[in-house]
Amino acid sequence: METLRQTLRNIAKRDMAQDSAHDLAHLDRVWTTSQRIAETEGGDLRVLIGAAYLHDLVNLPKDAPNRAQASRLAAEAAAPHLIALGFADAEIENTRHAIEAHSFSAGIEPETLEARILRDADRMDAIGAIGIARAFSVSGQLNRPIYHPDDPFAAGRTPDDRAYSLDHWPVKLLRLAEGMQTATGRAMAQGRVAAMHRFLTDIAGEIGSEPPQHWNTASC
Known part of the structure; x- marks a missing residue:
């Protein structure tokens, strides 16, 4: 398995357009x-x-x-590599779907256990x-301010995550735990979301x- 991991990692290192949030360390995690x-x-660990x-x-x-097309394009690009590595047809199909x-x-629903696990792990x-580090890194690349100077937590406005980094939290990030597909993923996610709420208390x-x-996962 380690030989396969190194081969796949080298493929990604060579072919993937990396940024600070989507790099080899992200794939390792x-x-x-x-x-x-x-x-x-x-x-299936090979998948x-x-x-x-x-x-x-x-x-x-x-x-x-x-x-929105990136994951489909990635699945297409992955197929020749999987064939070259000797993956069976069923393994390739399941890997592509994941x-x-x-x-x-x-917006594609995972239909296999492996797809549910990969979605949970990526999210x-x-x-x-x-996640906090990655979110601010991406926002910095997009030249977005950390927060609205007059209403940092969107108490009196609609959150706009194209304009402010913190607005991405209620729009997407704090909702991710609710969509975890496995019981293990849901348990892991709760601890991570709690860490994010502690950070919000500190920054406030x-x-x-x-x-x-108002940014708790039940109401945001």
């Missing part, structure tokens, strides 16, 4: 989390490792107009401490504001 979930939930390392093989910018269904913007990387104190109680 998705694979590690996939294994943790699979320890309890089961799943999971193929999907973990090739799911961002086509990595389009967050503001690209065809962003890649296609992992994306938030694609887990968008929350918690690493530093900027002289009240924490955004």
Whole structure:
């Protein structure tokens, strides 16, 4: 399995357009989390490792107009590599589906255990401490301010995550735990979301504001 991992990692290193949020370290974390979930939930590890390392093989910018097509394009790009590595037809089909269904913007429902695990593992990387770091890194690349200077937590306005980094939290990030597909993923996600709420309390104190109680996952 380690030889396969290194081969897949080298393919991604060569072919994937990397940024600070979608790099080899992200792929390593998705694979590690996939294994943790699979320890309890089961799943085909060959399919999971193929999907973990090739799911961002086509990595389009967050503001690209065809962003929703990225996972389908990545699945297409992954297929020749999987064939060359000796994956069986059923393994290739399952790996491609997992890649296609992992994306938030694609809107494809996962139909296999491996697809559910990969989705959970990828979304887990968008929350918690690493998720906070990735979110601000991407916002910096897009030249977006951290928060609205007069209404940082959108108490009196509609959140706009194309304009402010923190607005992405209620729009998407704090909702991800609700959509976890496995029991293991849901349990892991709760701890990570709690870390994000602690951060929001800290940043609110530093900027002289009240924490955004309306941003809990039940009401945001």
